[in-house]
Amino acid sequence: MSRPTTPSVLRRVLGAVSRRRRHRFAPVVLLFMALAATGGAYSAFVPTNDAQASAGFGNQTLAEGRSLFLKNCATCHGLNAEGSSDGPTLVGVGAASVDFQVGTGRMPARELGAQIEAKRVEFTPTEIASMAAYIASLGPGPAIPSKQDVSAVNADIARGGEIYLRNCSMCHNFAGAGGALTRGKYAPSLKKTTAKHIYEAMVTGPQSMPVFANTTITPQDKRDIIAFLKTTRSEPTPGGASLGKLGPVTEGAVGWLVGLGALIGCAVWLGAKAR
Amino acid sequence: MTHPTSDDSIRTGPEGGMTDVQDSTTATGASNTEVMGTEATGAPGSGSQVELAGQYENPGLPAHVYRRSDIDPKAATRREREVATFFGLSTLGTVLFIVAYFAIKPAGKSGDELLSQVGLSTKLLGLGLGLALFCIGAGAIHWAKTLMPDDEVITPRKPLRSSDEDRAEAVAALRDGAAGAGMGRRKLIRNSLLGALAPLGLLAIIPLRDLGPLPGAALTGTWWTPGKRLVSDPQGRPLKASDIPIGGVVHVLPEGIENAEQPLAEEGKATVLVIRLAPDDIQDAKERRWSVDGIVAYSKICTHVGCPVGLYEQQTHHLLCPCHQSTFDVTRDCAVIFGPAARSLPQLPLDVDSSGYLVAREDFHEPVGPSFWERGER
Numbered sequence: 001m002s003r004p005t006t007p008s009v010l011r012r013v014l015g016a017v018s019r020r021r022r023h024r025f026a027p028v029v030l031l032f033m034a035l036a037a038t039g040g041a042y043s044a045f046v047p048t049n050d051a052q053a054s055a056g057f058g059n060q061t062l063a064e065g066r067s068l069f070l071k072n073c074a075t076c077h078g079l080n081a082e083g084s085s086d087g088p089t090l091v092g093v094g095a096a097s098v099d100f101q102v103g104t105g106r107m108p109a110r111e112l113g114a115q116i117e118a119k120r121v122e123f124t125p126t127e128i129a130s131m132a133a134y135i136a137s138l139g140p141g142p143a144i145p146s147k148q149d150v151s152a153v154n155a156d157i158a159r160g161g162e163i164y165l166r167n168c169s170m171c172h173n174f175a176g177a178g179g180a181l182t183r184g185k186y187a188p189s190l191k192k193t194t195a196k197h198i199y200e201a202m203v204t205g206p207q208s209m210p211v212f213a214n215t216t217i218t219p220q221d222k223r224d225i226i227a228f229l230k231t232t233r234s235e236p237t238p239g240g241a242s243l244g245k246l247g248p249v250t251e252g253a254v255g256w257l258v259g260l261g262a263l264i265g266c267a268v269w270l271g272a273k274a275r
Numbered sequence: 276m277t278h279p280t281s282d283d284s285i286r287t288g289p290e291g292g293m294t295d296v297q298d299s300t301t302a303t304g305a306s307n308t309e310v311m312g313t314e315a316t317g318a319p320g321s322g323s324q325v326e327l328a329g330q331y332e333n334p335g336l337p338a339h340v341y342r343r344s345d346i347d348p349k350a351a352t353r354r355e356r357e358v359a360t361f362f363g364l365s366t367l368g369t370v371l372f373i374v375a376y377f378a379i380k381p382a383g384k385s386g387d388e389l390l391s392q393v394g395l396s397t398k399l400l401g402l403g404l405g406l407a408l409f410c411i412g413a414g415a416i417h418w419a420k421t422l423m424p425d426d427e428v429i430t431p432r433k434p435l436r437s438s439d440e441d442r443a444e445a446v447a448a449l450r451d452g453a454a455g456a457g458m459g460r461r462k463l464i465r466n467s468l469l470g471a472l473a474p475l476g477l478l479a480i481i482p483l484r485d486l487g488p489l490p491g492a493a494l495t496g497t498w499w500t501p502g503k504r505l506v507s508d509p510q511g512r513p514l515k516a517s518d519i520p521i522g523g524v525v526h527v528l529p530e531g532i533e534n535a536e537q538p539l540a541e542e543g544k545a546t547v548l549v550i551r552l553a554p555d556d557i558q559d560a561k562e563r564r565w566s567v568d569g570i571v572a573y574s575k576i577c578t579h580v581g582c583p584v585g586l587y588e589q590q591t592h593h594l595l596c597p598c599h600q601s602t603f604d605v606t607r608d609c610a611v612i613f614g615p616a617a618r619s620l621p622q623l624p625l626d627v628d629s630s631g632y633l634v635a636r637e638d639f640h641e642p643v644g645p646s647f648w649e650r651g652e653r
Contacts, residue, residue, distance in 0.1 A: 162509045166526050170585035170597055181586060182593050182602055182613070205522050208588040210550070215518035216507060216525045236391035240398055274342050274420040 065134025068127055072108050081138055086112065093204065094141020095132035100200035102128045104193075114184030115207060142203040149219055150195035152227040160224030167212065168225070175245035176229050181208055191233060195226045336427060344421050354421040361414030368406025375399035494650075495642045497529075498545040499623060499635045504530040505549065505572070513632045516568050519551045522589045527572065529635065544643055546575045547623050548594070549633070550587060550605055559608035565624040567633065572623040573609050576644040577601055579616040594620070617646070 070079065076087030083089030090097075101107040105119040123131070132144060165174065173179050176190035185208050190198065199222055205211035217225070243250040344351040379396040383389035437445075458465055504513045508526045511533075519525060527547045535541040554569035562571060573594070577584045582598035587605070593612070594603040601614030609620035621643050624636035642650055 166508050167524075170583065179597070181588055182591070182595050182600075185588065187586075205589055208590055210524035210587050210589045211520045211522045213518070213520045213523055215520075216514065216523060218510075221510065234387070236387055236394055238390045238393040238397065240394065240401070270416060273340070274344075274425075 062130075062134050062137055064127075065130035065132070065137075068123075068131050069134055072122075073131075076109070081135065090135050090138065092139035092141045093135060095136040095144045096142040096200040097204040097206070098132040098135045099128060099144045100197055100204060100206055102131060103200075104197055106206070115186060118188065142200070145196055145199045145203075149223070150199050150226055151223065152195075152230060155223045155227035157224065157227050157231050160221075160226070160228030163217065163221050164225050164228050167217065171209075173246065175232050177245050190229055195230070198226050198229065336429075339425075339427065342421060342425060345425065351422065354417070358414050358418040358422070361410045361417060365407050365410035365414065368403045368408075368410060370403075372400055372403030372407060375403055493540075494644075494647055497638055497643060498532050498535060498541045499529050499547075499638045501635065501637045502626075502628060503635050504628070505547070505625075505633045505635065506530045508546065514549070515631050516570055516627060516633060519549065519570055521551050521553050521569065523551050524587050524589075525549045526575070526585070544576065546583065547572045548575045548585060548587065550594075552592065552606065556592065556606050558606050562608040562622060565622050565636070567625045567627055570625060570633065571605065572625050572635075573603075573605070573620040574623065574639060574643040576620075577616055578611075578618040578620060578645060579614070581644045584620065 069077075069081070073081075073087075073090075076084060077090050078084050078087075081090040098107075102123055103121060103125075105121045106116050108122065109116045110119065135141075136143070171179055171181065171187035172190055173187075178187050178189035180186050187209070193201075201209060202212040202217060202222055202225075203214065212222075214222075237245075243254060344354045375396060379392060379399065381389055381392040381396060383392050453459075505525075505527045506513050506529070508528045511528075511530075513530065514525060514527070525548075527549045528542055529545050532538060532541050532545060549570060549572045552569045552571065554563075554566075557563045557566060557569065557571070565571070575583050575585060577596040577598065579596065579599055579601050582596050584594055584596040584601070584603065586595035586597055587593075588595070592605040594605050594609060596602070596614065596616065599615050601616035602612050603609040603616070603620055604612045608622065611617070611619060621639045621641050623639055626634050626636040628634045
């Protein structure tokens with residue numbers, strides 16, 4: 001019927017299939033072709049990040065930032081960053097928020113779940129800076145901190161520890177190892193977070209984290225906290241293994257499993273008959 | 276061969292050699308039947324056991340399994356060396372402990388250096404002590420299990436009842452003693468002894484008085500008074516409403532609490548979490564009345580067992596207690612939505628003073644923290 005209009009590749013495949021209709025591998029071959037076609041179509045249609053295409057930009061201009069935003073963010077955050085059911089408005093979140101979310105790989109999000117996780121960073125620093133500049137132009141918000149803002153020079157580590165223990169440790173653990181929140185959410189570990197990203201998280205309050213604005217935790221307080229966190233990373237553990245510094249949970253687990261396991265092993269050995 | 280080593284125990288074992296295994300088992304079986312027989316006569320109530328003993332043939336003990344070290348002299352030598360290795364390891368552990376004790380003297384100049392030396396010392400001392408003690412025990416057990424005699428021993432149960440002569444003798448001795456002491460005759464001595472014994476229990480109860488004074492009203496009130504400023508913990512800065520952004524959290528104490536008679540005890544009751552919500556998010560009328568522009572203050576002491584509740588999630592407005600996962604909904608007057616806590620967190624009514632700083636309008640309206648007996652009587 002429609003044979004003359006069928007594309008030549010398909011016609012050849014169909015021909016081959018019909019010629020070898022009785023061959024017992026024909027269904028397997030067909031299945032593989034179907035799978036390959038689906039996979040190919042998926043990779044062709046799934047949105048890819050435009051990182052490579054826009055890698056050549058040298059200047060931070062609002063136009064470039066806007067172009068990157070439209071290609072990578074607008075699906076969830078709206079064409080004018082007004083927000084949608086899938087993502088909040090970005091008007092007034094500030095450059096610090098963009099630098100944190102994109103700079104830690106949390107944005108663009110791979111999927112919506114209990115929590116959007118940090119992953120490989122998809123953009124170059126220049127691209128992140130132009131997107132941050134574009135978002136900052138939409139409304140006033142926290143700016144990206146300078147090197148001075150996060151420097152540990154002249155910071156009071158002991159005071160930083162005190163502020164950290166009262167304000168941060170309940171979620172992020174006394175040693176910055178992170179911890180669980182409700183319904184699958186969690187406070188991430190701070191062991192590898194850069195000083196700039198710690199600062200930005202405090203001023204912007206990403207996801208579940210509350211905002212610790214400069215009016216309540218002053219820039220000096222923030223520098224002290226960052227200096228304290230950096231110090232705890234290199235602290236030795238005089239009591240033996242640190243067990244991730246997770247506190248009583250891991251210590252109890254090791255005590256019960258390893259300690260009791262060894263005792264039970266000894267008891268089994270005591271009771272076993274020698275051969 | 277089987278031979279009784281004492282009147283009532285029978286040994287089977289390798290003394291007789293491999294060929295006698297069959298004999299010894301049969302003999303053991305026979306003696307076992309005897310044991311069961313005596314038991315049955317000793318306890319006439321257990322009639323079913325007698326029946327069972329008659330009904331089934333006593334299978335006796337399973338055949339003695341010889342260890343490799345019993346049969347093969349080479350294996351025995353190997354076991355001997357293993358035991359010696361354990362004991363040698365123990366000696367090594369002792370040496371390690373002594374060497375580590377004297378070689379590592381924590382004397383670092385910086386704190387980190389000192390701590391890592393302490394850490395190394397702790398690990399080596401523990402390793403040495405562990406090796407020294409564990410290997411002695413392990414060697415002894417290995418020795419006993421593989422090389423020491425491996426005979427099965429049967430000891431029949433003895434009747435628990437004393438002989439009639441012994442019982443009569445004991446009763447007579449008691450009667451003689453009672454008559455000699457004159458318990459029935461000398462009533463004065465008996466009654467005064469009872470009078471001395473009866474109040475002895477007081478000696479155990481009276482010192483409990485030293486457990487401390489009763490808490491009095493200390494559990495019902497906190498350091499908050501009307502007009503007292505909220506200051507951030509630990510910086511001690513007073514707060515203005517404009518200082519706190521929506522979604523912001525400040526951990527707060529009453530101003531001047533460090534001057535209290537017992538500052539830590541007072542802080543433990545008065546500590547408060549201040550959260551700013553978008554005013555429209557507040558669903559509870561009382562919560563809104565006691566708030567300032569969406570700023571609410573709740574006691575940080577969990578109503579379950581008093582842990583500090585501080586894990587606030589900005590997007591869901593859940594407040595989580597890290598100890599037992601009690602979860603409170605800040606938009607609904609901190610009602611419990613999950614976990615073992617029985618009551619909402621108490622709210623601190625807020626106000627703004629003439630200089631624009633956040634202050635407490637009054638103290639909490641109910642005792643903070645977990646339940647106690649007299650909680651309802653106010």
